[in-house]
Amino acid sequence: MNLIPLPAFQDNYLWVLHDGQRALVVDPGDAQPVLAFLRREGLQLDAILVTHHHPDHIGGLDVLRDATAARVWGPARETIPGPLTKLTDGDSITALGLRFEVLDVPGHTSGHIAYYCAGIDGTPLLFCGDTLFSGGCGRLFEGTPAQMLASLDKLASLPGATRVCCTHEYTLSNLKFARAVEPHNAELIHYTQRCEELRAQNLPTLPSTIEQEKQINPFLRTRLAAVAQAARMHDAATPPDDVAVFATIRQWKNEFK
């Protein structure tokens, strides 16, 4: 199986998985890069997986459905132009012969879902939309801090080797914030250097892994004393509980330049 992040817009990735003949795409905000790729590689589009309703994730749906007759799956609790098969937590689907489990991960949007495959060529894979980014997480447009923390906990409990396919190249700006939260995290400094090298060559920093994110992503580390302390330094009124620390870190990131 081949896993390719097609760049779109300013900083989106449209993830394509293919076996040399058949392909699936996740969150096609724009149809044109997908169609150009399918043509160039001689692929047939079988499946489209949607994580949430934002335009940069669904803008290419109608064109792709008409051009390819691909089957479309998406979240049950969001309004997305059909026809599509609606999914919710605990559902599973088969695409390209692979089984994907559906996880509810509300927070960025209220019906956001993620797709987890336990093994592709021996490695697990996660399509998490705008829930988890490398070094960061999605903004809370519709959900609460408690919901997002629970969603991130769910993703953090997946196997460490899981490849994390996020839909935006936000890594370097996320890492700048992460270093403000945890200036003494050696792995974070090391990871930042690697990502800077990749971006200097115009290469994606993704996919990341769950193991990597647990070491460097402040939003997966809010229960660590150093992160909770940084939250209280930023906002002394932060109560000593996990959700409050998470909420302060998320708010701090919103204001961070």
Ligand code: ZN
């Ligand atoms: Zn979004």
Ligand code: FE
């Ligand atoms: Fe997005």
